[in-house]
Amino acid sequence: xxxxxxxxxxxxxxxxxxxxxxxxxxxxxxxxxxxxxxxxxxxxxxxxxxxxxxxxxxxxxxxxxxxxxxxxxxxxxxxxxxxxxxxxxxxxxxxxxxxxxxxxxxxxxxxxxxxxxxxxxxxxxxxxxxxxxxxxxxxxxxxxxxxxxxxxxxxxxxxxxxxxxxxxxxxxxxxxxxxxxxxxxxxxxxxxxxxxxxxxxxxxxxxxxx
Amino acid sequence: xxxxxxxxxxxxxxxxxxxxxxxxxxxxxxxxxxxxxxxxxxxxxxxxxxxxxxxxxxxxxxxxxxxxxxxxxxxxxxxxxxxxxxxxxxxxxxxxxxxxxxxxxxxxxxxxxxxxxxxxxxxxxxxxxxxxxxxxxxxxxxxxxxxxxxxxxxxxxxxxxxxxxxxxxxxxxxxxxxxxxx
Numbered sequence: 001x002x003x004x005x006x007x008x009x010x011x012x013x014x015x016x017x018x019x020x021x022x023x024x025x026x027x028x029x030x031x032x033x034x035x036x037x038x039x040x041x042x043x044x045x046x047x048x049x050x051x052x053x054x055x056x057x058x059x060x061x062x063x064x065x066x067x068x069x070x071x072x073x074x075x076x077x078x079x080x081x082x083x084x085x086x087x088x089x090x091x092x093x094x095x096x097x098x099x100x101x102x103x104x105x106x107x108x109x110x111x112x113x114x115x116x117x118x119x120x121x122x123x124x125x126x127x128x129x130x131x132x133x134x135x136x137x138x139x140x141x142x143x144x145x146x147x148x149x150x151x152x153x154x155x156x157x158x159x160x161x162x163x164x165x166x167x168x169x170x171x172x173x174x175x176x177x178x179x180x181x182x183x184x185x186x187x188x189x190x191x192x193x194x195x196x197x198x199x200x201x202x203x204x205x206x207x208x209x210x
Numbered sequence: 211x212x213x214x215x216x217x218x219x220x221x222x223x224x225x226x227x228x229x230x231x232x233x234x235x236x237x238x239x240x241x242x243x244x245x246x247x248x249x250x251x252x253x254x255x256x257x258x259x260x261x262x263x264x265x266x267x268x269x270x271x272x273x274x275x276x277x278x279x280x281x282x283x284x285x286x287x288x289x290x291x292x293x294x295x296x297x298x299x300x301x302x303x304x305x306x307x308x309x310x311x312x313x314x315x316x317x318x319x320x321x322x323x324x325x326x327x328x329x330x331x332x333x334x335x336x337x338x339x340x341x342x343x344x345x346x347x348x349x350x351x352x353x354x355x356x357x358x359x360x361x362x363x364x365x366x367x368x369x370x371x372x373x374x375x376x377x378x379x380x381x382x383x384x385x386x387x388x389x390x391x392x
Contacts, residue, residue, distance in 0.1 A: 009220070031221045103222070110337060110380075114317035117268060117339060121314065126269045128222045133230035133380060 009126070010036040011101040012071070012093040014086075014116065017059045019143055019150045020105025020131055020189075022199040025066075026146065027130045028103050029204060036097040037069045038062075039089050045077025054154045055198045058209075065205040069097065087119045094123065101126035107134055108191040136189030140174050149201035149208060157194035159184030164195070212242040212390055213258035215250060217273040217297050218266045227264045230379040231295070234386045247273060247281050255284055260291045260390065263298030265377055268341050274300055274310065291370035293389045296340055299364070299373030303344020306351065310342045313360060321376070327355040327363040328372075328388040336362070336376035343375055 013025045015038035025035055040059045063070040071093050075085035093099050102120050106113040106129045113129055120127035131139065143150060152164045159180045167173060181188040190197065201208040212235060216228045228244060235242045245254055247263075255261075266273060274297065282301050285292060294302045300310060315338035323330050346352050346361040355363040364373045378385035 027225065028222060033222060101220075110318055114339075117316045121268055121316065121341070124269075126220065126267060128220070128226065128267075130222055130225035132226040133233065134225075135233065 008032060008034045009101050010034045010097065010099045011103050011126075011128070012037045012039050012090065012097065012099040013068075014102055014104045015040045015059055015063075015070075016105070017055055017062050017199060018105070018153070018197040019139075019148065019199055020107060020197075022062075022105075022148065022202050022204070023139070023143060023146075024103050024105040024128075024130050026148075026202055026204055028128070033101070033103075035066075035068055035103075036099050037071050037093050038066075039071045039093055039102075040073075041082070041086055041089060042072065042074045043077035043082060044074065045082075054196055058198065061209060062199065062205070065207060065209070067206070071096070083115055083119070086116070087123070090119060090123060090125075094125065099125065101128060103128040103130065105129075105131055107131045107136070107139070107189050108187070134189075136187060136191070137174075137178060139189055140169065140177075144169070144171060144174065147201070147203060148199060150197050150199055153196040153198040155195045157184065157186040157192075159186060160195055168200070169197075211257055211259055212240060213250070213254055213261045214242050214244045215247050215261065215263045215298070216244055217247045217263060217301070219270045219272040220267065223267050223270065227266055227379075231262055231264050231386060234379060234383050235390055238387055238390065240390050247278075250281070250284065255288055255290075258290065261288070261293070262386070262389070263292070263294045263301060264379075265296030265298060265339070268314075268316065268339050270297075271342070273297060274304060274342075279304060285371065289369070291389065291392075292372065293386070294371075294373040295379070296375060296377055299375055300340075300342060300344045302364075302371060302373045303346055303349070306349050308344045308346055308349050311345050312341065313343050314341050315339075318381075319376075321356055321362045322358070323356045323363065325353075325355045327365075327374075328385040330355075330363065330382060330385060334382070336378075336382060337380040338376050340375065344373075346373075 186194040
């Protein structure tokens with residue numbers, strides 16, 4: 001299953017519809033990779049460390065706006081069972097779309113990244129984490145520079161009250177968010193689940209979600 | 211000026227294995243330049259004060275294939291500090307006659323350092339991502355900084371050639387900072 005650099009590698013994006021997985025897809029495309037499918041997991045467990053995101057059902061719309069097929073699986077979200085469900089989804093993507101690499105939007109979470117790495121290693125495919133260790137503020141700036149429209153989908157951190165839900169992040173709001181993250185000591189990239197985001201537009205979309 | 215060497219076969223892996231090292235140097239206001247291992251030339255080695263060879267993905271072993279070892283021969287002659295990270299340490303081991311052995315480790319591990327390695331001493335948590343390691347136990351010209359069969363951190367006894375099996379750019383950034391600043 002090894003791929004030479006000259007051949008466009010077929011990849012699957014581990015996709016939540018949030019800023020990180022969308023930006024990872026954007027980078028993959030920019031660097032010449034073929035995005036053969038998106039892989040989304042809906043977890044019924046709100047405490048899931050791996051998959052919980054409030055707008056997961058909206059990934060169908062995002063996938064159609066990108067014209068990319070979607071592999072969508074539901075999981076109960078029990079700790080290790082959700083990993084075997086993820087493995088099942090990746091196996092479907094390998095079989096159906098012949099992918100030989102998975103791309104994630106992991107930035108800091110060793111818990112998430114190492115589990116995906118282990119599955120990819122077991123299945124003998126590449127694993128890419130192009131946002132790995134990226135500074136959260138620089139990442140936000142890159143999102144804005146590349147015309148990503150990102151809204152806050154949910155909040156669960158001191159300093160972020162419900163008025164933040166639905167807000168689209170622009171330069172001014174980013175500075176406000178940065179100040180709050182410094183004051184209340186939460187991760188500006190929301191790596192600790194302080195908030196969830198949803199992308200309404202990015203350069204891969206044909207139109208904006210209203 | 212620090213030369214950062216990219217050994218990744220895939221373009222997208224630059225962001226995962228090279229950029230984090232660049233960011234550490236940038237945050238410390240240190241100058242650097244990046245070259246692919248196949249394109250390192252005499253002038254690069256002349257202007258570089260130090261060299262960092264970054265790691266690669268767990269699936270990528272192209273750089274360590276026998277046919278590609280020729281691109282790293284300069285390590286044997288260069289009289290400047292070199293730090294090999296994961297795959298970079300495997301290259302150093304192989305160049306000096308060590309064997310590559312299979313061992314898959316992914317995620318956080320606790321390792322015990324019996325000597326100070328750029329500030330790392332005693333039981334320390336490190337981030338591993340590898341399927342192979344270079345066996346340094348029989349390489350008498352190297353000092354090993356940890357207990358156990360698998361060498362986690364090494365230094366050449368006469369030269370400033372260092373290697374770490376784990377990824378310091380993830381959870382032990384001070385190693386890269388100290389190496390770069392000293």
